[in-house]
Amino acid sequence: MQNLLTASQIREVDAYTIINEPVSSIDLMERAAEAFVNKFVSLYTDRPSVIICCGTGNNGGDGLAIARLLFERGYTNIVVWIVRYNNKKTDDFEVNYKRLLTYSIQVQELFPAEQLPSITADVVIDALFGSGLNKPLIDPWRSLVRYINKEAKVVVSVDIPTGMPAEGNMETFENVIIAQDVITFQAPKISFLFPESGKFLKRFHVVDIGLHQGFMASLDTEFCSIMNDDIRSRLKVRENFSHKGTYGHACILAGNEHTMGAALLSAEACLYTGAGLTTVCIPSSGLSALNTRLPEVMALDRSKLSELGTGKYKSLGIGPGLGTGEEIRGCLSELLADDLPPLVLDADALNVVAANKNLLTLLKAETILTPHMKEFDRLFGHSDHWWDRVIKARTEASRRKLIIVLKNRYTFVALPDGKIWVNFTGNPAMASGGMGDVLTGILVALLAQGYKAADAAILGVFIHGKAGDLLAAEGMGVIPASCLIKKIPNVIEDFSSSI
Ligand SMILES: NC(=O)C1=CN([C@@H]2O[C@H](COP(=O)(O)OP(=O)(O)OC[C@H]3O[C@@H](n4cnc5c(N)ncnc54)[C@H](O)[C@@H]3O)[C@@H](O)[C@H]2O)[C@@H](O)CC1
Ligand SMILES: Nc1ncnc2c1ncn2[C@@H]1O[C@H](COP(=O)(O)OP(=O)(O)O)[C@@H](O)[C@H]1O
Ligand SMILES: [K+]
Numbered sequence: 385m386q387n388l389l390t391a392s393q394i395r396e397v398d399a400y401t402i403i404n405e406p407v408s409s410i411d412l413m414e415r416a417a418e419a420f421v422n423k424f425v426s427l428y429t430d431r432p433s434v435i436i437c438c439g440t441g442n443n444g445g446d447g448l449a450i451a452r453l454l455f456e457r458g459y460t461n462i463v464v465w466i467v468r469y470n471n472k473k474t475d476d477f478e479v480n481y482k483r484l485l486t487y488s489i490q491v492q493e494l495f496p497a498e499q500l501p502s503i504t505a506d507v508v509i510d511a512l513f514g515s516g517l518n519k520p521l522i523d524p525w526r527s528l529v530r531y532i533n534k535e536a537k538v539v540v541s542v543d544i545p546t547g548m549p550a551e552g553n554m555e556t557f558e559n560v561i562i563a564q565d566v567i568t569f570q571a572p573k574i575s576f577l578f579p580e581s582g583k584f585l586k587r588f589h590v591v592d593i594g595l596h597q598g599f600m601a602s603l604d605t606e607f608c609s610i611m612n613d614d615i616r617s618r619l620k621v622r623e624n625f626s627h628k629g630t631y632g633h634a635c636i637l638a639g640n641e642h643t644m645g646a647a648l649l650s651a652e653a654c655l656y657t658g659a660g661l662t663t664v665c666i667p668s669s670g671l672s673a674l675n676t677r678l679p680e681v682m683a684l685d686r687s688k689l690s691e692l693g694t695g696k697y698k699s700l701g702i703g704p705g706l707g708t709g710e711e712i713r714g715c716l717s718e719l720l721a722d723d724l725p726p727l728v729l730d731a732d733a734l735n736v737v738a739a740n741k742n743l744l745t746l747l748k749a750e751t752i753l754t755p756h757m758k759e760f761d762r763l764f765g766h767s768d769h770w771w772d773r774v775i776k777a778r779t780e781a782s783r784r785k786l787i788i789v790l791k792n793r794y795t796f797v798a799l800p801d802g803k804i805w806v807n808f809t810g811n812p813a814m815a816s817g818g819m820g821d822v823l824t825g826i827l828v829a830l831l832a833q834g835y836k837a838a839d840a841a842i843l844g845v846f847i848h849g850k851a852g853d854l855l856a857a858e859g860m861g862v863i864p865a866s867c868l869i870k871k872i873p874n875v876i877e878d879f880s881s882s883i
Contacts, residue, residue, distance in 0.1 A: 385614055387600055388574050388607035389808065391515040392552035396603070397570075412593065413442065413476050416569050417449030419591035420542060422565045424450075424509075425457065427589070428540075432506035433461035437516040437532065439512040439546075440466070440473035446542050447511025448480035455489055461489045463505065467512060469524050496524045500531050508536040508563045509731065512546040515573070521547045526559045533562050544573050545584045551575055553771045560584045566818055569593045570600075574607055577794040577806055578770035606778065607804050607807040610797075610846050612879070618839045619880040622658070630658030632698035632832030635684065636825065637719075639705045640712075644670040646705025646731070646821045650864050651681045653825025654701075656872040657847070659832040663697070665689065693722035699831030700725050703733030704821040712736060716790055719793055720746040726831040726840075730754045730824040738762035749785035749800065750837035756791045787841050789827075791820060795845045799838050807842075809849025811856045818865030823848045826872065850875045 389397065402409050434454065438447035444466070451464045464484065473481075482649025484491065510532070512525070521529060529547055532539060539561055544550060547560035551574035566588040568576070575581050576588050597601055623630065634654050644666060651664045655678065665684040666674065674683055684691065692700055702719070706712055716736045720743050729737065729747070734755050737743040744763070747753075755763060760773060765782055767773035774796050781788045781798035788798040793812075797805040826848055830840035851871035855863050 385608040385805065386571055386611055387599070387603055387605040388571055388577075389603065389605060390574065390608055391517075391606065393603055394515050394550070394570075397595045397600050400599045400600050401594070404599070405596060407592075407594070410476050410479050413445050413480065414449055414665055416543075416593045417446050417453055418835055419569070419593050420446065420450055420567045421457065423454045423589050423591050424454075424540060427565060428507060431459060432538075433504075434459065434507045434509055435463045435465060435503060435505040435507040435536075437465045437512050437528075438467065438477075440468065440470075440477050441513065441516050442476055443511050443514030443516065443542055445474060445477035445480045446514070447509060448477065448484045450478075450509060450511065450542065451489055452484055452487055455487055461505070463492060465492050465501070467494045467525070467528065467530075467542050469494070469496050494528070494820060500528065503532070503535040506537060508532055508539045510539050510541040510563060514543040514546075515550045516777055517544075517547065517549060520557050529561055539563045541585070543568050544575070548573075548575055548581065548584055551771070553769050554578070554580045555769055562751050565589065567591055571609070577607075577796075578677060578774075579772055579792065603664045606802070607806055609806050609808055610842055614842060615733045615846050615879045617750040618835070618843055619876065620833070620835075621880050629662035631658055632834060633661040633663065633696065634659040634699045634701070634828045634832035635663045635692060635697040636701040636704070636828055637665040637689070637692070637706065638701070638703060638821075638824075639664070639666040639670050640707040641667060641669050643705030643707070644673055646818065648673060648677055649818045649821040649869070650701060650704045650825035650828070652866070653869045653872065654725050654829040654832075655680055655825075656869050657826045657829030658873075658876065659699075659829040662829075666690075689719060690717060690722075693724055695725070697725050697750065697832075698834070699727070699828050701728040701730065701824045701828035703728075703730035704824055705868075706732040707719045708732050708735050708739070713740070717743060724748070726750065726752075726837055728752045728754060728824055728827045728831065730820060731759070734763060744784065747784070747786060750787060752789060752829065752831075752837055752841055754785045754789040754791060754820065754824060760788075760790055760879070774798075774804065778802060787837050789823075789841055791823070791845075795849075797838075797841045797845060799841075805842055807845040809846050810852050811849075813856045813861055813863045814849070814852040814868065816864060819848075819868070821837045822869055825869075847872060848878075 438444035541563040545561040663682040777798040790796040795807040827844040
């Protein structure tokens with residue numbers, strides 16, 4: 385895992401690195417500028433003309449160093465704007481300013497109430513404010529940002545788009561640079577994970593600037609990202625003398641006449657994720673589809689729901705395509721009061737619980753809930769903003785000892801210990817119906833194989849997204865859920881054979 389830091393934690397890590405590593409503050413800035421330039425030239429290969437818009441803090445200091453480094457790489461068409469809208473400046477800005485003046489790079493100083501110069505360059509590099517932003521922009525900075533947004537062809541931001549807070553509610557931050565690319569230092573800013581940031585940045589790229597890893601890891605953070613090593617260290621290799629009994633019997637209660645596909649997708653994903661045995665509990669109208677499509681999967685008659693609490697099954701998933709009719713509501717209330725195996729609740733099971741919140745109190749510790757945004761809001765109340773929603777997921781997961789998998793482009797796995805693990809795998813080609821049903825099947829299979837619920841959730845969301853990424857890399861711009869399932873064993877093999 386890698387901790388994701390707030391702006392004040394970033395400052396702490398910067399300061400700690402400067403004190404404890406053989407690197408001075410100005411050299412750390414140079415490293416950041418070099419890392420930026422390396423990424424920039426790999427993204428924009430045709431040596432565009434650039435305007436570098438610099439504030440007078442350390443983000444601006446980065447901008448000045450970037451100008452110098454681009455010049456040294458043969459960029460001839462560089463203009464540096466220095467935005468002198470107040471008298472503040474940092475020492476490292478000042479050092480880089482003096483260095484810049486020894487180069488023949490065009491510098492233009494901008495003062496309040498002056499007309500803004502025209503923008504003719506191909507790219508504007510935005511180094512006005514970085515993670516030091518402490519309030520929404522007001523004039524004259526606000527007008528400058530609006531002007532750049534209106535006039536610039538392409539903007540590339542240094543560390544974070546100017547005007548965007550590094551974390552927290554973005555509601556009042558309307559005046560933000562709209563960047564094609566953001567080249568950000570060391571780890572993604574927490575704000576990049578929320579859909580609201582999407583209108584201000586198309587892509588972000590993380591570059592390593594060698595901040596102190598040990599200190600970063602020691603900080604008490606709310607957010608961390610799921611890394612490849614977290615998967616390798618958790619995935620168990622299938623043993624030589626293992627047999628179907630070794631990998632557990634999973635059961636999925638899902639489907640109704642018009643949404644039987646959801647049950648089939650979950651069951652198939654469960655099969656491909658390696659459950660020893662998979663049973664689905666579907667209405668009899670789905671039996672011929674099941675037998676034709678998934679001969680490996682068994683069926684449990686809906687009249688035998690009492691079997692679910694007998695210990696026969698090692699894990700249980702409830703919800704995909706289940707429906708929310710009276711009969712279902714009644715049987716779920718009874719079921720959830722039973723002593724069930726490790727449990728995943730998804731889709732209609734969540735909707736039934738949302739309509740009868742008392743059922744939440746019946747859920748055993750470590751039950752996994754997999755709501756998308758709307759299901760989450762139905763369960764725990766409406767949130768106007770993603771930051772509020774995610775913090776609510778954290779609070780509810782710790783208060784109720786549940787595992788809440790809040791699904792989105794970046795899925796948030798809120799654990800009972802208060803930590804939120806963020807999944808970065810996955811891509812927009814996966815935005816199609818049935819994808820969530822597949823995730824449920826994956827999770828139920830992992831629980832059947834004996835993974836602890838928190839590990840199953842972390843593994844499950846990663847594997848799901850990674851399977852989508854493999855297909856996208858093969859050129860699939862749209863991925864039907866049933867195609868993604870077939871890639872799951874490849875992901876598991878890739879990550880378990882490298883232990
Ligand atoms: N050693 C370090 O601290 C490093 C810092 N780096 C860069 O430094 C940036 C952070 O620099 P700073 O902390 O100097 O801050 P910024 O450069 O982001 O902002 C400068 C100053 O602007 C003022 N300000 C904040 N919000 C404002 C607003 N809404 N309107 C007007 N003024 C406002 C604040 O006084 C702030 O300190 C990072 O984003 C990164 O680009 C990198 O050079 C890596 C090393
Ligand atoms: N743009 C995207 N990028 C990454 N993952 C996505 C994207 N769109 C959807 N997904 C993933 O697909 C799944 C969709 O779940 P859900 O909305 O419950 O689907 P359904 O109800 O159709 O089965 C989630 O796991 C989500 O993370
Ligand atoms: K910036």
